[in-house]
Amino acid sequence: MRKTLLLFAILLVSIIVVAPLAAQTARLVHYQGTLADADGNKFTGAADLQITLYNSPRSDKPLWSETHTAVDVRDGEYSVLLGSVTPLKLSFYEYFLEVKTDTVETTPGRKMIVGSGYNYRLWFLFAAYTIVWLAIFLYVVSISRRQKKVISDLELLAEATQEK
Amino acid sequence: MDNKSSSPWVRILVVATLITMLVDLYLIFEFAPTERAMGHVQRIFYFHVPSAWVAFLAFFIVFIGSVGYLWKRDRKYDMIAHSAAEIGVLFATLVMITGPIWGRPVWNTWWEWSPRLTLFLVLWFIYIAYMMLRSFVEGEERSARFAAVFGIVGFVDVPIVHLSIRLWRDIHPSPVIAGGDGSGLHPDMKITFFFSLFTFTLLFFWLLVQRLRLEKSTVATSELKKQIAY
Numbered sequence: 131m132r133k134t135l136l137l138f139a140i141l142l143v144s145i146i147v148v149a150p151l152a153a154q155t156a157r158l159v160h161y162q163g164t165l166a167d168a169d170g171n172k173f174t175g176a177a178d179l180q181i182t183l184y185n186s187p188r189s190d191k192p193l194w195s196e197t198h199t200a201v202d203v204r205d206g207e208y209s210v211l212l213g214s215v216t217p218l219k220l221s222f223y224e225y226f227l228e229v230k231t232d233t234v235e236t237t238p239g240r241k242m243i244v245g246s247g248y249n250y251r252l253w254f255l256f257a258a259y260t261i262v263w264l265a266i267f268l269y270v271v272s273i274s275r276r277q278k279k280v281i282s283d284l285e286l287l288a289e290a291t292q293e294k
Numbered sequence: 295m296d297n298k299s300s301s302p303w304v305r306i307l308v309v310a311t312l313i314t315m316l317v318d319l320y321l322i323f324e325f326a327p328t329e330r331a332m333g334h335v336q337r338i339f340y341f342h343v344p345s346a347w348v349a350f351l352a353f354f355i356v357f358i359g360s361v362g363y364l365w366k367r368d369r370k371y372d373m374i375a376h377s378a379a380e381i382g383v384l385f386a387t388l389v390m391i392t393g394p395i396w397g398r399p400v401w402n403t404w405w406e407w408s409p410r411l412t413l414f415l416v417l418w419f420i421y422i423a424y425m426m427l428r429s430f431v432e433g434e435e436r437s438a439r440f441a442a443v444f445g446i447v448g449f450v451d452v453p454i455v456h457l458s459i460r461l462w463r464d465i466h467p468s469p470v471i472a473g474g475d476g477s478g479l480h481p482d483m484k485i486t487f488f489f490s491l492f493t494f495t496l497l498f499f500w501l502l503v504q505r506l507r508l509e510k511s512t513v514a515t516s517e518l519k520k521q522i523a524y
Binding site: 136140143144252254255257258259261262265266269270273276277280281283284287288290291 | 312315316319333334335337338341342345381384387388391392395396398399497501504505507508511512514515518519521522
């Protein structure tokens, strides 16, 4: 039983080791976009960008949104870190991203982005790791229980033999 | 499961297993570098592959035990085969669970009917069937004999599973060790990987010792019951 408890302790330690790793991971997704007016002319200058994520191209319920002010745009190109203003706590893979700005009159539209921010994937690691050690721990407990049952049967049989 | 009745070798094995498990934890989560394309999820590799290795090792021991039983008709070979099969099924199940957990974020799918995955599923079914056969067939000698034949025939799938990613195109990653051009691991990843293999092997032998002890007690109980019945 002592060994079982020790294994249990290892399991707990392992979870404690991994959980902070998951918590400390910055949930940031690097996004590069282009900004052009309705005629397709590339914009250069500073722009305020409101970035919103939806779960479908036509959904009117935003999942997450943040505003980046005075973003440097050169020849229509800019880059922002999603999650740097408002914490990003989404945990699935496909989103539809919409960028709105008052600086330039743009063509409205949403772009599908895939959750390539692999920091989200840490939870898969955590799940797999926990399952492995939990299964091994439960197996050790199962052997221990079966062993106890057999020993108790043996003792009963020994008593029965003595009575005979 | 009691330490008092363990031999010094078993006690050494227990201590070595626990120490290596802790060191392995450090190597997997701190020492090994984060893989560039997959990120942290790649660390599943350090217990997915060793679980597969332990399952193969266990099924190899089932094969050896089965051959030994049919040859010598000694019950101890059957006990070894039975114990190894149970542990093999446990680790094969872990492979079946950790694989899809890795596959979902990396391949964007939980499962593909690719040769490697399908053949491993078949392997898992074979040894589930082996365990079921042992509990359904009546008569200890008969059950052991049938199981031994099944244990030998079932092992045929192991080398096929191992070679499948070299023989056919597959979604499963190609071998990173001895996989030819373009394969290979970062030196720190290699250290972590081989240490994980070592840790899981120790863990397997410790579990095998515990399971064998249970098997021996079960057989002793069953023989005592027979004696009392006569």
